[in-house]
Amino acid sequence: MTDDLANGSISPDFRLDIPEGDDRTRRICNNCNFIDYVNPRIVAGSVVTRDDKILLCRRAIEPRKGFWTLPAGFMEENETVEDAARREAQEEACADIRISQLLAVYSVPRISQVQVMFRASLASDIAAGPESLEVGLFAWKDIPWSELAFPTVIWALTHYSGTRHLRGFPPFTNPPGTESLTR
Amino acid sequence: MTDDLANGSISPDFRLDIPEGDDRTRRICNNCNFIDYVNPRIVAGSVVTRDDKILLCRRAIEPRKGFWTLPAGFMEENETVEDAARREAQEEACADIRISQLLAVYSVPRISQVQVMFRASLASDIAAGPESLEVGLFAWKDIPWSELAFPTVIWALTHYSGTRHLRGFPPFTNPPGTESLTR
Numbered sequence: 001m002t003d004d005l006a007n008g009s010i011s012p013d014f015r016l017d018i019p020e021g022d023d024r025t026r027r028i029c030n031n032c033n034f035i036d037y038v039n040p041r042i043v044a045g046s047v048v049t050r051d052d053k054i055l056l057c058r059r060a061i062e063p064r065k066g067f068w069t070l071p072a073g074f075m076e077e078n079e080t081v082e083d084a085a086r087r088e089a090q091e092e093a094c095a096d097i098r099i100s101q102l103l104a105v106y107s108v109p110r111i112s113q114v115q116v117m118f119r120a121s122l123a124s125d126i127a128a129g130p131e132s133l134e135v136g137l138f139a140w141k142d143i144p145w146s147e148l149a150f151p152t153v154i155w156a157l158t159h160y161s162g163t164r165h166l167r168g169f170p171p172f173t174n175p176p177g178t179e180s181l182t183r
Numbered sequence: 184m185t186d187d188l189a190n191g192s193i194s195p196d197f198r199l200d201i202p203e204g205d206d207r208t209r210r211i212c213n214n215c216n217f218i219d220y221v222n223p224r225i226v227a228g229s230v231v232t233r234d235d236k237i238l239l240c241r242r243a244i245e246p247r248k249g250f251w252t253l254p255a256g257f258m259e260e261n262e263t264v265e266d267a268a269r270r271e272a273q274e275e276a277c278a279d280i281r282i283s284q285l286l287a288v289y290s291v292p293r294i295s296q297v298q299v300m301f302r303a304s305l306a307s308d309i310a311a312g313p314e315s316l317e318v319g320l321f322a323w324k325d326i327p328w329s330e331l332a333f334p335t336v337i338w339a340l341t342h343y344s345g346t347r348h349l350r351g352f353p354p355f356t357n358p359p360g361t362e363s364l365t366r
Contacts (some may be wrong), residue, residue: 038260
């Protein structure tokens with residue numbers, strides 16, 4: 001290894017190949033033979049409410065910058081799913097939340113994501129974090145449906161709405177007939 | 184890039200650093216500056232039953248080779264969680280299964296895993312796949328409790344048992360008081 005290498009004069013250069021003992025094609029770096037095992041990633045998030053109003057965040061980052069979303073994001077190492085959902089609410093809306101139950105487990109195989117969504121209550125004030133342009137609490141009738149960032153946000157809001165007065169319900173998965181959005 | 188490089192004469196050589204625009208330390212290769220983003224991985228599996236007997240597989244691979252487990256394994260790209268659970272039952276026990284409902288979502292932050300476990304019924308014969316030494320259908324009283332591979336296998340069997348006659352129950356998470364096993 002030289003300083004030139006450490007300074008970034010070369011970049012990863014991946015070929016597709018099946019590693020020994022494996023049965024799937026993986027990306028292998030031609031420079032250093034690193035095998036880039038990729039597994040689906042978990043997005044953890046919440047439908048957070050106070051007084052029947054729902055917390056939404058307007059995205060300050062791509063994809064879907066400027067559109068509204070639920071506080072949610074990629075799990076980091078050494079977290080529980082619940083830890084990750086609480087951290088994302090804190091990061092995106094400076095919100096302390098209290099998770100009450102699992103709302104849904106959605107799969108988006110096209111982009112290899114699993115989204116684990118909870119129901120939670122708001123236990124603090126809110127303010128836009130660095131990844132949000134603004135945050136707000138919306139009554140159901142005021143939700144900006146045409147400006148929501150992702151189909152799973154619509155699903156989670158809808159599934160929340162149908163079970164808002166229930167405790168201990170089985171969680172939802174992808175709605176039937178939505179394969180064209182996820183496959 | 185030379186043939187020597189492609190033939191594996193150098194290996195990945197990672198430093199720990201915070202990439203620009205990030206707020207966490209990541210592994211970055213000194214050879215090619217590849218950033219190895221790591222996120223928790225999802226294990227998808229099932230408690231599969233026929234006539235009140237439960238499908239178990241004796242592991243042919245490490246970790247916990249020789250111990251009994253539920254059919255479960257790492258999700259691959261472009262699957263749903265349910266796809267992955269079905270594939271693992273097929274790979275480990277040559278079993279076609281019919282998933283009925285979500286049983287549990289366990290987090291094991293120490294090893295950055297989230298385990299999504301379903302309840303399913305067996306719809307085929309079974310046989311040991313390449314990762315299993317043997318497979319079997321066990322009545323509750325015959326389960327080899329002292330030879331189970333992982334705590335989450337015990338949890339899933341216990342949670343299954345408590346809800347075997349229920350439909351539409353809320354899924355379980357880690358049992359209380361088990362943090363020393365997962366943190």
